Amino acid sequence: MKLSRSEFIKLGILTAAGISGLPGIKLSAQGTSSRKTVIVMGGGISGLYASYLLSKTGIKVQLIEATDRLGGRIRTVTDVSGNFLDLGAEWIQAEHRTAKSLIRELGLKTTDFEVQSDLFFGSYRKFGTWDISPKSQEILNKLVQMNSKINSTQQQELDRISFYNFLNYQGMSLEDLNILNFKYSLYYGDSLRSLSAQKVLSDLVNFPKYNTRVEGGMETLTRALVSSLENTEIIFSDPVVSVSQVEGKVIVTTVSGKK
Template sequence: MEFKDSISDAFASCIERQQSSKPSVIVIGSGISGIAAAHILNNADFEVVLLESRDRIGGRIHTNYSFGCPVDMGASWLHGVCNENPLAPLIRHLGLALYRTSGDNSVLYDHDLESYMLFDKEGHQVPQQIVIEVGEAFKKILKETEKVRDENHHDLSVLQAISVVLERHQELRQEGLAYEVLQWYICRMEAWFAADLDMISLKNWDEENVLTGGHGLMVEGYYPVLKALSKDIDIRLNHRVTRISNGPNEVMVTIEGGRKFVADAAIITVPIGVLKANLIEFEPKLPEWKVSAISDLGMGNENKIALRFDNVFWPNVELLGTVAPTSYSCGYFLNLHKATGHPVLVYMAAGRFAYDLEKLSEEAAANFAMLQLKKMFPEATEPVQYLVSKWGTDPNSLGCYSYDVVGKPTDIYDRLRAPLGNLFFGGEAVSMENQGSVHGAYSSGVTAAENCRKLLMEKRGFLEKFQILSISDDAILEAAFPLQISRM
């Protein structure tokens, strides 16, 4: 199909197109949600064009190869290493290895406790027994917040609830070094949501449907998944969408520079941060119920500082952490050497601290991470390369993934994913049960594609049975290509 330059021209040939041409869809955003939607519709013999503002595909998935090995600077885990995960068939088919970092009992963390090593601000290792005891106390504190939730008709922040619990239960309070370890646990919880605990809804924080199998790090990065799904799709990079006009039978999408694309429908998978910033103009304007849904969902931020070294001078544990009097001042490094064999450490920061790091130059951010590392290991050598993410100020994302703010309306996800005429919505933010996850984003793209196809086929007067065309039969894949999982 030729994408026309004006919506009036499209209307003039509408009857001819319905009789003789394939249904056409514009997908906006080439994150895994958009690529999944385009993949589904392309396999269903639709005419599809995918518009991407960046010079690469993937969105908030970004596997960087400049170290000579894959390093995911965005999403890096498969949350739910099991056959029920919708991405499992493709990962099996591609033979991609996973490094499991936690078991089923990890709801808040993507790592188990036994592979941590924590240090205080003087560089002394925290005794493991203190780490274990404070971890158990933190579980009890979170359990007690359920009572606080039940007692209050209005929503509170998780931090407010923790304060109430500690007022009531003196035995759960921590002092000295144990208090700093508690702050580190809070720091890790904030990393899960990419937001500070005073921003996170007590009512909704534990509603996520966590799949079984624990959490698996993608050893070879997520790019091979994107590459497989994007095969044969017409992808236009450096095409930043500025306006979407939704007519009764057509959608016209305008990109920066004024070029226009017209199709029967569009699927919008841009990050919620971009929608919140009103970087795309809608005509007609979005209804108030859609605008408020976008406004009422939080957009979190988490950044990575990846450091590559010539030699490994750190212990063979998965996480190296620093405790402090506040969660803001705590931090941790992910040890990629243990999972992948490459001499790379990744410093991770979330919430307000992630935004503050973005105020620094990349060199200054790398120097900051090295200061934290040298507190733990004074003999640490200088990195030979570094990479720094800035998801919060990247105009293509304006954050990393969404979270439930205090007082979030109960129907927000229904409103976020609800179509508007010929417009459909995908992305991790519209996935109520798997918010912030790669498989949640993927599933939302599949759902948007299914709904889009049904509408367009109904408009053409028929709707044959629609089956998603996957790479091959899942049962065969499961038998021939089991998930490759390691745990060193």
């Protein structure tokens, strides 16, 4: 089964949510302690969330991060005035139920707002004055209706082609393709060249008017998770080079030679 990055991240978070409920976990690190230890590789949002859930059950956690920072693609920069910019993950969308639940659990504040943006595409255009042509809008409307009527096999085929290429095949102009690419990248945080046609067409049936952001930036979520970790040892700047299973134990070896 082929997964997009967004689907993989969602699956990873959902999997993490179920870890503490799995019976008979027998993972352990090499050592003298009789206490059960789980090693989590990678300190991105999924790794941090898995560590958070595991540590709450009393399981000892070793979190191994290859770089010198936690958060993965989540990164927020703030200027001297307190204005912030998310360089990676930015939006919390309606379908991100696990993320929304976690944000509430950690007591973080969010803000809902409508994305409004001016456009410079050959010439400067203020928000509300730019959009695709009526012809391209008609193409888009027909495709959304078509997607709601096709069977699962046809939807799987649509899932294998990018939305950008699919619109190109349908005769949408290059200018309108680029405008749509900009417009929807504000919501998805990714190019239409990377998103499946089936995914976007399904979303367009009830496309949300508002997005949600964490106050202070998404790195606020990372910091809150880290400060909430219990029974967790964090190892920085030590990439994992091998994972092996010997006599019922999982042995993780890092580039520094630690096991």
